Each structure stands twice: as C-alpha cells, then as structure tokens.
Amino acid sequence: MQRIRSLLLIGLVTALAACLPEEEENASPSVPSGDAGDPASSPHPIVLAHGMFGQESYLGILDYWSTVPDVLRAAGHVVYVTEVDPLNSPVVRGERLIEQLEALAEANGHAKFIIVGHSQGGLDIRYVASTRPDLVEAVLSVASPHYGTPAVDISRAL
Numbered sequence: 001m002q003r004i005r006s007l008l009l010i011g012l013v014t015a016l017a018a019c020l021p022e023e024e025e026n027a028s029p030s031v032p033s034g035d036a037g038d039p040a041s042s043p044h045p046i047v048l049a050h051g052m053f054g055q056e057s058y059l060g061i062l063d064y065w066s067t068v069p070d071v072l073r074a075a076g077h078v079v080y081v082t083e084v085d086p087l088n089s090p091v092v093r094g095e096r097l098i099e100q101l102e103a104l105a106e107a108n109g110h111a112k113f114i115i116v117g118h119s120q121g122g123l124d125i126r127y128v129a130s131t132r133p134d135l136v137e138a139v140l141s142v143a144s145p146h147y148g149t150p151a152v153d154i155s156r157a158l
Helices: 002-019 068-074 090-108 120-131 150-157
Strands: 046-049 079-081 113-118 136-142
Touching: 046 068, 046 090, 046 120, 068 079, 090 113, 090 120, 113 120, 120 136
Parallel strands: 046 079, 046 113, 113 136
Antiparallel strands: none
C-alpha cells in the first residue's frame, strides 16, 4: 500500500509540474548542494509538507515520504522536504512553513514553489496559499481532511 501511495503521489506531482508554464529565461534558480535535479527542467521547486505526527525520518529507519523525493529529483525536479511541529494548528504549522519557504527563496533565488501537502500538511499549505500567494505557484493536497476528521471530535471528548 505504501508503494502504491508513493507512486500515485509521484505521478500527481510530476503531472502538475509538467502542466505549469515556464518562467522567464533569465530567472533560473540555483540548485542547493545535496539536491539533485536540473533547475532548467523544473521551473518551480517542489516542497513536501508532512502531516500530523510527521517528520523527515522515524528513528532513521523509515522515511515519511518514502522514495518520493528521490524519484522526483531523478526526474529533474528540485525537491525540498520541510518539517514543522508534528502536533499543532494549521495556522502555527503554516507560519513555520512560510518561514522555511522564505528562507529557501532567499538562499536559492526561487520565486515560487509547488507545495505538496499530505494529510494535515494539506491544511497547512491551504493556509500558506491564502496568506502568502506570492510564494505559491501551485498546491497539491493528498489525503487531507479538508472537511474535518472524526479524530478531532474524539480528542475533544477526552
């Protein structure tokens, strides 16, 4: 199931990136060290935003995003994996994500980002898109509780 989810996400992100218009010729972002990908073939970097309880890696054994970043980089995209508080509101997490996007933009010359949010990350990226649309080229929300979730009702009852 994890592999199917990863392949679906990779396909969606690649399709989204391919549909976006190219930036001006003189606006070629640089690739930071450690990131594979040709900026010329990826006009906007892809940013991955995790869900609740998410982090880049669990005990160094299991990566939250599995092979998604590596496959996207191998396809020529510049990819960043962000990390915010695992348990907090979309506003708090969204503000932290904005700080990271601003830092990436300043350090690497990026104008806008394609932001992919999984689970609660989808709520975070909606906040970012509504608060700072100047940083956002596109958003892709995967398995996000846009209409709420019973987990919140259960946690309030406790």
